[in-house]
Amino acid sequence: MDLDVFVTAHRAEWDRLNHLLHRGRHLTGAEADELVALYQRTATHLSQIQSTTPDPLVTARLTQLVARARATVTGTRRASWRDAVRFLTAGFPAAVYRSRHWWVPTALISTALAALIGWWIATHPEIQSSIAAPSELRAMTRPGGEYETYYSSHPAASFAAQVWTNNAQAATMCLVLGAFVCLPVFWILFLNMLNLGVGIGLMSSAGRLDTFLGLVLPHGLLELTAVFVAAGTGLRLGWTVIDPGPLSRRTALAQQGRAALGMAIGLALVLFVSGVLEGFVTPSGLPTWGRITIGIAAELAFLTYVYVLGGRAARAGDTGDVEEADRSAELPIAA
Template structure:
């Protein structure tokens, strides 16, 4: 190929594409022209590389095409803007849009935990079946309380955070299967109910609620959110509506990832409370008050900020540029 003749033949197209790629706002006709020229120039670059790979021409055309791609697809915001947008809009909107799943999940699990706790409290045989009688006194009078203070606060906070983040991640990641979420919830509810029942049966209900409430209210809420979102992912392919099962599952899974990322921060807060507030010498009312305030702040975040973002059109899904192309669905 005669490279000089090739450049002369196509220089006008390259220069026109360069002008359009730098222009501010394009009309519809100009946008169509830009995309058409982009395809032509991409072909030109391929021809040059394969037949006459002149470095300067390859560099020029590659730069021109890269600039045109940015023009056609738009530029991304910086990381700090993305982070602020995530916590100000996407995460709370995703929480709000999923509340019909996680609020019933929370209420049902709390009710079951209380039923189990009352049953265990009223049946000594059940208590001994769960914990040998010789270990009950150790649990009631020492182990339950010392658990929150036997390790350095910062180490304990990290351990609690990673453990709870793992539970939440399992609920969301395994959500498409459904049953693993139910299993995790059942294990959690039984653990809380049995421990609370044994403590109450031995007159230590005040200690139980005084220690579990500061961090546990928000912590359990986060777990119930993760479980509810996981169950929503499961239902998205069971009952996809007007979308295909793959489209419905993909949209629910992408939104669930936004919630999973946000819950990492929520669970970090609960870990700090559990490590530094729960075992602190503050009076019980003050420690419990911290937990109540944290829970109310979370609910306000969801039902005020999240509702506002959802009504403004935020879905909690990733941006359009990060979504794969979707096939048409039935109306």
Template structure:
């Protein structure tokens, strides 16, 4: 095939397609139809040139033109930064708000268990003796608890705390599908650990040290873990009682919300990890360190109940966009 003759025969079509692509945001209805037609035609030209006369320069030119025309016909993909922005301002807070009854209930139960175990340990010497030898209790109360927060460089410590807590949160979310049973076990372990540590510190007259070190980062950190736990239990309950939806559809919808929450909670736990690494062991007065923790917690709750409520009222569910969910078979009510 004579490449020059072929190019001369179709040059006008290629130039016209180039012009339409440049004006793609200002096309009339007829021009949009013409764009689609010329895109298909030039794609065929590219195929012919590749198979019959593989001229490198011409193939490169037509490939670039067809690629730009394809983007104009199908529509450019939403920029990644815009998707991330929408996730953190709409989808994630909506999912948190919709799940609030579950994680608020989980928080109430968690705190009750912590308080109960803490009181039991603090007021019963035999319980403390059964847990640890007196020398080990003294070492924990006088040194180990406070020294833990400065046991590594701040950045390294913050990263380690973040990854550990992110795994705990992700496990609570993912394991919820097993009827929520593993999630209850994870939360019980965490509540018992907090309660025992609080009881030992209070019994050793170091309650001020305990709360002064745990509250700066712990308010936000424990909230994030409890959100994950509540969402995991909700996922497990969806398996048991899907409501009017089919069990598979209910699990898919709730599961997508849950996965999205895992990504958002990783960011929340990163903030708490930074506070734990840089603020908790710092030389700031206790009131300042606790104040930073309180501000972080208030900011998170405001984020949930302001942005989240607004998003839900606008019809958001925290699920992915409708065109990304796949098709559903009709089912009888």
């Protein structure tokens, strides 16, 4: 192919396409049809030049022209407040609801494990002595000790921000590391339950379990629920690696991964609320029953949000994935 002859023959079409692209949204119906036709022809011209005489200057010009034309023809969708509202009222709660068969058992088993560790420590003095010296244990568990002053040791705002950051990192690690065949998620869960069990055991042995629960429950119910949701979702993602179901492993992981990414954002908001409770409610001067009531109310509000809004959205077909128009094309899978 003679490149000079080819360019001379089609330069007018390329210039016309460039002119239409500069017109933007002011095209008539006929001009829009013309733009589509010129885009298709120019894409063919680019392919012909690349396969026969790939001149750098001509290829660069046509590549830019085709890219601009493709963006104009196919359009680009920008995120809007509508997307945020849809995510909060349907996408996120639906994803949490649909993964309930993973995170609810995770929550029950993990809570039982923490209780078992607490009972074991409380009933075995030799285990307590291996954790710390008797004087250090008394300093931790006595009235006004380390367990109580921990929540008021820093200004409420900075403490809430620190707690939120730490919990959000733990939740994100559960979501991301779940793809590694679930094993890191089990380890993260075990460490969290171990810390909780140690607190239960030591404060119970000192006869102050009620004080400990009064400090933990106001924020801990919502905080642990968010961690359990993240862990359950991470386990589900890991299981998808093992058993992708009727979809290809790549497609199944893409679907679950996109939903998990959205859940990471949603759970960060949940943990922000938990951090506010831990920074402002837990160390407050409210009576214990008042602080626990606030914690229970926050937990019930989240569960209602998941089971009512999320259940309704899930039954309507929402999976927590991005909208179909934003997904890449998928090949059909034979049954």
